Amino acid sequence: MTDFSGLDLIEPLRRALSAEGYSAPTPIQAQSIPHLLGARDLLGVAQTGTGKTAAFVLPMLQNLAKTSKGRPSSGRPRALVLAPTRELAVQIGDSVRAYGKFLRLTSTTIFGGNPMGKQIRALNGGIDIVVATPGRLMDHLNQKNLRLEDVEVFVLDEADRMLDMGFVNDVRKIANLVGGNRQTVMFSATMPASVGKLAAGLLTDPVRVEVAPQASTAERVKQKVMFVAKPKKRDLLKSLLEDDGSISRALVFTRTKHGADRVAKQLEQINVRTGVIHGNKSQNARQQALNAFKTGRLRILVATDIAARGIDVDGVTHVINFDLPNDPETYVHRIGRTARAGTDGQAISFCDMEERGYLFDIEKTIRNVVEVHDDHPFHSAEIANANVKSGGSKNKNHRNGGRNGGRNGGGNGGGNGSGKPHFASKGGKSFKPRNGQKGRPQGHTGNRGNNSSRAA
Ligand code: AMP
Numbered sequence: 001m002t003d004f005s006g007l008d009l010i011e012p013l014r015r016a017l018s019a020e021g022y023s024a025p026t027p028i029q030a031q032s033i034p035h036l037l038g039a040r041d042l043l044g045v046a047q048t049g050t051g052k053t054a055a056f057v058l059p060m061l062q063n064l065a066k067t068s069k070g071r072p073s074s075g076r077p078r079a080l081v082l083a084p085t086r087e088l089a090v091q092i093g094d095s096v097r098a099y100g101k102f103l104r105l106t107s108t109t110i111f112g113g114n115p116m117g118k119q120i121r122a123l124n125g126g127i128d129i130v131v132a133t134p135g136r137l138m139d140h141l142n143q144k145n146l147r148l149e150d151v152e153v154f155v156l157d158e159a160d161r162m163l164d165m166g167f168v169n170d171v172r173k174i175a176n177l178v179g180g181n182r183q184t185v186m187f188s189a190t191m192p193a194s195v196g197k198l199a200a201g202l203l204t205d206p207v208r209v210e211v212a213p214q215a216s217t218a219e220r221v222k223q224k225v226m227f228v229a230k231p232k233k234r235d236l237l238k239s240l241l242e243d244d245g246s247i248s249r250a251l252v253f254t255r256t257k258h259g260a261d262r263v264a265k266q267l268e269q270i271n272v273r274t275g276v277i278h279g280n281k282s283q284n285a286r287q288q289a290l291n292a293f294k295t296g297r298l299r300i301l302v303a304t305d306i307a308a309r310g311i312d313v314d315g316v317t318h319v320i321n322f323d324l325p326n327d328p329e330t331y332v333h334r335i336g337r338t339a340r341a342g343t344d345g346q347a348i349s350f351c352d353m354e355e356r357g358y359l360f361d362i363e364k365t366i367r368n369v370v371e372v373h374d375d376h377p378f379h380s381a382e383i384a385n386a387n388v389k390s391g392g393s394k395n396k397n398h399r400n401g402g403r404n405g406g407r408n409g410g411g412n413g414g415g416n417g418s419g420k421p422h423f424a425s426k427g428g429k430s431f432k433p434r435n436g437q438k439g440r441p442q443g444h445t446g447n448r449g450n451n452s453s454r455a456a
Helices: 011-020 027-037 052-067 086-099 116-124 134-142 159-164 168-177 193-202 230-243 257-269 283-294 328-335 353-366 381-385
Strands: 042-045 079-082 106-110 129-132 153-156 183-188 207-210 221-227 250-253 274-277 300-303 318-321 345-351
Touching: 011 052, 011 086, 027 042, 027 052, 027 207, 042 052, 052 079, 052 086, 052 129, 052 153, 052 183, 079 086, 079 134, 079 168, 086 106, 086 129, 086 283, 106 116, 106 134, 116 134, 129 134, 134 168, 153 193, 159 168, 159 183, 159 193, 168 193, 183 193, 221 381, 230 257, 230 345, 257 274, 257 300, 274 283, 283 300, 318 328, 328 345, 328 353, 345 353, 353 381
Parallel strands: 042 183, 042 207, 079 129, 079 153, 106 129, 153 183, 221 345, 250 300, 250 318, 274 300, 318 345
Antiparallel strands: none
């Protein structure tokens, strides 16, 4: 399929897609939209960046527009989208408005940190589509500010993260309040057993669509690891940003909020335009930093995982893991912030001694060996050569059957002289271990190198 004409979308939607500059559906859209227009339940495995939002928003808008009888009753939405974070809810709300701008449907976005009153007024005005985070929606439900019996389309986006964030009980309560005759759509970047269980309880005979294998790494992201002692990480970051002008818009991930603040402060001291988002920042501060990053006023956005979840910023050239996550799926989410919508991107991970085990688990999950970059003054051969197995990752499936042996990661002047790792398969991409082939080949020397709106 080369354009949207094969998808049976109504003219106002096709016009909105042209206005967005989309010329053809992405694979998840091509696979999902026909089923969703046919009112099937759907379970989609897709990461942010694949176009999954339009995959569920377009058919939702079309089905609602076809059965619309004018403005809905006060506090009785016809569609409900749940998202784990404020940022993601705002982005989905923006997409609903953009794709629905030639339709007469109303939408509002509801999340914590904003005054309830404004949200109540919007709901009272009669709203077709509510996009919400589970916690704030529960507050409104408890205060009887809205009822969900009229919901015809119920979407859970980023279900895996919703569960990670402890929203399972809220989600179940909300699902029980939604009318029985609904269409239910669930998207998740990964499919752990907990998501499967939730899906089994909420979906009826769902179509399953998947655009990338479970936890597969975003293919276009060029990944590198730099072995560095913990106290040297800040100097390494500083030298990277000073030396590499191609890092023009980078997300830097830290494990803790304090760590994020410390890194940002240090970058500001060397005049790198930097913003920070994490859970201790007010919603306004987070949105301001995100906007400044989106518009290019900031070169760096330092973030913790929860705050960064679902961030959709075009043109992120680099994701820098200042700290490696102890959960491989978080790594996959992080690096998926770059190389979006067909562009290239790089992920650079700093790995200290304690994090060697995390790297082990990550490589096992992504089924790739991450290229070593040792050509820098802070390289630690001791860390590179450490003989480490699983790092106690949260993902226990990956604990056993590990590879043996550390990396002969360099500092020894080796290399294959090609500027590419000698296990590269193509285009410098990392080697994929095949059956029985485990781990980095020995002797490897690394590479040298609240907004209520009328949608109409
Ligand atoms: P999502 O995975 O929904 O977060 O979407 C990722 C990005 O892809 C967003 O910036 C969308 O605006 C963009 N996008 C979605 N669908 C298309 C399409 N068919 N063609 C081009 N870009 C798209």
